Amino acid sequence: MPQLFESKDSFKESFKNAVSDACGRDFEDTYPEERYIVLGNMIRDFAGEHWRETKNAIKKSEAKQLYYFSMEFLMGRLMTSNLMNLNIYDVVKDGLKDLGMDINDMENIESDAGLGNGGLGRLAACFMDSLASLDLPGHGNCIRYRYGLFKQKIENNQQVELPDCWLKNGNVWEVWKPQHAVKVEFGGYVDGYMDGYGKFHAQHHPDFVVRAVPYDEPIVGYHTTTTNTLRLWDAEVDEDSVNSGTLNEYLNKVTAITANVYPDDSTIEGKRLRLTQEYFFVCAGIDQIIRSHLRVYPSLDNLGDKVAIQLNDTHPVLVIPELMRVLLDDYFYDWDDAWSIVTKTVAYTNHTVMAEALEKWSQDMVRSLLPRLYMIIEEINRRFKYDVDHRGLCGIFNNVSILKEGQVHMANLAVVGSHSVNGVAKLHSEILVNDVFKDFVTIYPNKFNNKTNGITHRRWLLFSNPQLTELLEETIGDEFKTNPEKLEDLMAYVEDESLQNKFMNVKLERKKILAAYVKETLGIEVDVNSIFDCQAKRLHAYKRQLLNIFHVMYLYLRMKQDPSFRIYPRTFFYSAKAAASYDLAKEIIKLINMVANVVNNNPEISKYMKVVFIPNYSVSIAEILLNAADVSEQISTAGKEASGTGNMKYMMNGAITLGTLDGANVEIVERVGYENAEIFGLRVEDINELRHENSYNAWNLYNSSYNIRMVVDSLKNCVWSNDPNEFKLINNDLMMRNDEFFVLADFDAYCYAQEKVQARYMDKNRWAKTMLINIAKSGYFSSDRTISEYAKEIWDLKPLSFED
Structure with missing residues (x-):
């Protein structure tokens, strides 16, 4: 290790001198942005030594x-993750603190x-x-x-x-x-x-x-x-x-x-x-x-x-x-x-x-x-x-x-x-073999295989959720940091009420961090004791953010009609970008935000639910949002999502999957059990049958279901906007184009699944146990496992060795 990172004192001296030399001013007279650049250069130079050794090892072997x-x-952002990977995070954090600086402020400078x-x-x-x-x-x-x-x-x-x-x-x-x-x-x-x-x-x-x-x-x-x-x-x-x-x-x-x-x-x-x-x-x-x-x-x-x-x-x-x-x-x-x-x-x-x-x-x-x-x-x-x-x-x-x-x-x-x-999930690979590429399978029967996606637990657990990492380390030791499948050891403790309470306190702390961010950036106050229900991903019709917001609209309309109907407090979080030319997706974003305005400004109903759209979804926002979630919304039309990785990030941080049997949801449920997730809706085979027989009719559902009719009609009867044509694209997509992604077909099942989620949440110890089981079973979904499979079965790639 370079001498400058060997101790806090050596780092402080080297950093101050480097900043002064680079800026031509005393350290105290420099700006945070200048200090960030110098610190980044120091970290990159340290990584550069390993970079050189890696290239030499490749060449030699x-x-x-x-x-x-x-x-x-x-x-x-790479600053903190690089510091952690280089094992110098604490030295730099403590050194910066002595200099009157917060390492988080340094990272926030980075785009x-x-x-x-x-x-x-x-x-x-x-x-x-x-x-x-x-x-x-x-x-x-x-x-x-x-x-x-x-x-x-x-x-x-x-x-x-x-x-x-x-x-x-x-x-x-x-x-x-x-x-x-x-x-x-x-x-x-x-x-x-x-x-x-x-x-x-x-x-x-x-x-x-x-x-x-x-x-x-x-x-x-x-x-x-x-x-x-x-x-x-x-x-x-x-x-x-x-x-x-x-x-x-x-x-x-x-x-x-x-x-x-x-x-x-x-x-x-x-x-x-x-x-x-x-x-x-x-x-x-x-x-x-x-x-x-x-x-x-x-x-x-x-x-x-x-x-x-x-x-x-x-x-x-x-x-x-x-x-x-x-x-x-x-x-x-x-x-x-x-x-x-x-x-x-x-x-x-x-x-x-x-x-x-x-x-x-x-x-x-x-x-x-x-x-x-x-x-x-x-x-x-x-x-x-x-x-x-x-x-x-x-x-x-x-x-x-x-x-x-x-x-x-x-x-x-x-x-x-x-x-x-x-393919990138078991179900997805089956669809490729049996449908999308079925004729190719006849020609190349041995060419197709599955590699279920994974996520790096280093960023999505160790880095973004230090509170949970510390609790896990206290409970099962630190082997999971280098071998994420050791998270399975947590299964021995999921019944422990003391651990359950500690975990719920960690979850509450993460919810407070998200709530503070929402208050600071959007001016919206949310109840940290409410159920945090999150859907954060690219906006596309098949991902069905529309189904999600329809449920919110249903709850609002029902509470307006029936003063005796109330729900356990819930905060619905959305974050998504729509492609600039994707008009339907952009209209769904507009609907979410207009529903939020109505719900959040109703003095009675806002006691029970809030709707929050966090703009400009990014990795950094995901690092705040995902680990605060209680409920992970993975509700794509069955057969359309190849895998998804957001579902794995939520799972690793304890959120419970509310989803269809699509993508990697199938494998998540296989591991945690149906009793530790909430699955609803049409299966792939159901949808294939409806399409094959050309028997799906959105108008029949509209005419036969009061709740569906109430929600769809609200798009046009000035509940959310004074313009009855404000949501014409959405209405036409559902009713004129026959609801291509089966939003109405799954609506009643989705609302019932949400009722079951609320009932589960009432039993906090059971809820905590379910969350802990999700964490324990999430190690399989580490990208380390995925990459090991690629390396062995596709690439024939071997680990490097470094001589002392």
Whole structure:
């Protein structure tokens, strides 16, 4: 350990001197932001020693490495987690305190890195943490977006999108690596020639070239030397390619590539920009892998033995044709040899069964933007058809073709070009095999597998809930910190009333922290003794925030009608962003906020319930919200949520799952038992039957159920707004489009499940026992388990060893 972190006193002296030297002023005259930057640099430099040792260990042992390609990495704030992982948190915390500083104030200066939107990025961040903490050499590959998705404000009850300038103060964790810049080529045309052996040599003549410049961040393992790399690519001008006559147009095109995550794709230009982004970071990432490999090995023949590439959803699937292009055009491999290397190297994780989320690009667009890759995709598809036909399966080819109906089907390309295809929860993987990819299973019966998602307990328990961590350590020791499945040891104590009371006090403390945040930021006072009922996740119709708020509306309307009907006090928390162009989702946010206004301002009913919408959902907000929850709302339409990881974070902090049998909820219930969760609603098979028979009719439910009719009618009869057309999109989605996600079908069952939740809560000891059981059974859902399965069963990745 560096001397400066060996003791509190040595840290204080080094820190004060470093701040004064960097700022050119006495320490007392410097600003908190300046001190934060210096502290971050000191931490990164310490991590840099481990970073160097990790690279040397990889080189010396010739270890196989993983490269994880993802459009998102939502890492959250890194200062405190890095200090904890480096095992210097207490030294720094105590040293700062002596200097009159609070370590939490230091962390609050840091912005959440705007590198994503939702669960995909939070999962990738958990995986990076687990890889390093398990001593596995695995690195992330993404875009260095200058702006995050957007910063959400609520004005006049509606979502307003503002720029998320997360880089405005720089990023203290990154290291600029201009020496590793890569040229990325777009557009133009391809020609070539046949050599004397009948081999075609392609030559691409691009009309648009940019430089991809990497910025590297250390990913620090927990109490271990292993420090991996998250490489983020920024787009810069390629001076050799600038035509002075079109300079402004060129600069705008370059800037747009890394401006923000998921640009609006409702236009042709937006779609083209998204495809440009995807190829940009894929091309740069593959170039990095090839160059790194050839610094150690004489050829690429053994690439599949030394490199594993994991595609996190369909966004990076261009890895497959791009790696083929490099092998064919730059290193002159024959097709079969190149294809063998690609398919041995690449694996694909599917994250959705939603047809609209399985990416498809216009063939004309791909041909225009990526002419050489399009030629390769055509050849992959031709050879794939030949293979399918010769297996006697020609009748299914149209279902599995990569090119059809004028589109390039990226999920199909991913399946064909990968040696492994996995889902992210048991139910999700079953749906992939039995429905989404069932024809592929006929062709590749051994290619499909399941890897149930997980979360890093280091961030979502040790870091974000120190009060619960301390109680667990007192009760079962500290082994769970490095082996989360040791949380199971808590089962021996769940009947202990003393522990139950201590746990409820911890939960109350976390609820007070959330209540203080809500009071400070929103001016809303909430009852910390009420049931905290939370749904925090991306806003989408299938996640059914609408079902949740309909229940709130039902309670309000019933209490208004019947003064004798009252509930146990409850606070309903929501936090969600809606895509800027997703009008229905934005209207649901507006409904939640308008219902909140009515409920919270009713002097009688607000004694029994409050509604709180926390804007700008992020990792940092989740760290405050999830561990305060009593009830975890996981109510997606059965068969639509691939896995979910929020359900696991709530579970690990003791919240009880109120949910459908969807995604990882199924496996949560398998572990805790139905008596320790509250499951309701239609199953996948029920929904499939309704769809198959075309027998679902929202109007029949509306006409036959007084409660449903009361809630739906309230959208139009000026209960929540003076404008009867305020919620026209919602009404039309339910009644004119026949309630695609079965909100009305599950409404009565959901309300009954909520009644049972309230009844359970009345018995506080039973409730505490149930929460403790959820914590005890949550260790399985650590991303350490998930990553260990990937490493063993897909990547063949081994832990690093470090010589003294």
